[in-house]
Amino acid sequence: MRRGPDPGTLDHALAQQALAAGAEIRFNETVRHPDRGDVVAWGPRRAYILAVGYLFTTDLADGTFAVLDDRLAPQGYGYLLVHRGRATLATCLFSDFHREAQYLERVLDFFQRRLGFTMREPRRFGGFRYIGVNPPVPGDHLFFAGEAAGVQDALWGFGIRYAIRSGSLAAAFNASGDRREYIRQWEEKIGRPLRASFVNRLVFQAGGALGYRLLLRWIAAGRSPGDRLRRLYAPAWWKSAMFPLAHRAFGREERPVLAGCICSWCAARAGEAVAGPA
Ligand SMILES: Cc1cc2nc3c(=O)[nH]c(=O)nc-3n(C[C@H](O)[C@H](O)[C@H](O)COP(=O)(O)OP(=O)(O)OC[C@H]3O[C@@H](n4cnc5c(N)ncnc54)[C@H](O)[C@@H]3O)c2cc1C
Structure with missing residues (x-):
């Protein structure tokens, strides 16, 4: 399953269904105070998991690979998904967010050593997730x-x-x-x-x-x-x-936002009060 705005993705299909049902979609508008009865689906407000990775094209055959190793993804997992020449490689961290770049490179190195592939047109992505x-x-x-x-x-x-x-x-x-x-x-x-x-x-x-x-x-x-x-x-x-x-x-782990840190969590909170580096 693919995400994103392009035809063939989950998000595009849901938007088409909503439009067909008579919904109006307004992009680039922020809802600050939902009204009673609204369904609020504005995504995560805090981070418990951080995922960062690359989307790329490749000659690798289709496959689904995952790795569990705290040196590559503390308390989380790394993965590589390949489907018809499109690939997603990522690390999902449940801890130690500020070193996301290091963990991502380790996951990349891990899969490259085992599967031997080159990445074409790599695009970096990242985001965080909240769990109630x-x-x-x-x-x-x-x-x-x-x-x-x-x-x-x-x-x-x-x-x-x-x-x-x-x-x-x-x-x-x-x-x-x-x-x-x-x-x-x-x-x-x-x-x-x-x-x-x-x-x-x-x-x-x-x-x-x-x-x-x-x-x-x-x-x-x-x-x-x-x-x-x-x-x-x-x-x-x-x-x-x-x-x-x-x-x-x-x-229970504290997630401090560090001044000058460029990890996905600190970047998303940029502009808010930040703690100094430890
Ligand atoms: C990198 C990454 C990989 C993931 N991989 C998987 C996976 O493989 N499988 C899986 O099941 N889950 C995965 N997840 C989690 C999954 O994407 C989310 O749980 C799911 O998308 C949550 O849907 P949602 O509609 O609640 O929020 P979101 O998908 O976050 O959508 C919220 C939307 O609301 C908008 N918004 C925010 N604030 C406002 C506002 N004030 N007014 C109006 N709009 C607003 C945002 O811009 C966004 O478009 C992944 C998450 C990440 C970050």
Whole structure:
């Protein structure tokens, strides 16, 4: 799946659907004070994950590769996706944001040494992601959707499916309708898997390098990686029991904005009050 404004991307397809349904799209306008009843989907306001990478063209055959190694992506992952000559290579960091450039170069070096490719027309990209650390109570999210509501997988930071689910639930909400049904659906589609993802993250971080190795072996030993990942992501009673602990442990690291730092997090906050370098 591709993102962006071009035909054939998710964003373009959603825009076309919205226009066909009679919506008006206004670009380059900022909403400062949403009205009651609005669905607010303005994306992340804080950073828990930082992703930085390259988009490029290449002769490599189609493939999907990921690496778990704190020297390349602290508590996160590096990846390389190739589809019909277009490639995305990135590092996703859950810690140590200010050294994003160093981690990105290490991921690039890692994949180049193993797969031996050259990048053509590389374009750098970067961004940050937010995950709600307030307990995901449906009422709080009534008219907030996607990352504005913090609904994002806490294990690896996948938020597209949650953004679409929460957006469509919020848009379909009828204030005079059955609120309990809304909450039931929110629980099933968002609340339970989201809480399970916090526990996945706790276990993932606690496992460290040995845990990463065992996890990758377990995924590789399955019928298909998708099959194993579905099991990993599935809610379970023991995950519900562990959620309060996982939630307390999540996102405790301070993310100071440093004067003069050009990482994606500091750059996005430029202009706000900044702390001096440590
Ligand atoms: C580099 C990167 C890679 C990612 N890869 C994946 C992936 O592989 N799979 C996955 O599932 N997720 C991925 N994610 C996360 C995913 O992109 C997000 O979770 C998802 O796009 C969130 O959707 P959203 O609509 O809530 O917010 P966004 O996609 O951030 O959209 C918010 C929009 O609101 C606009 N906006 C902001 N403030 C205002 C305002 N005041 N008024 C009007 N408009 C405003 C912004 O300009 C933006 O266009 C990735 C994120 C990043 C940064």
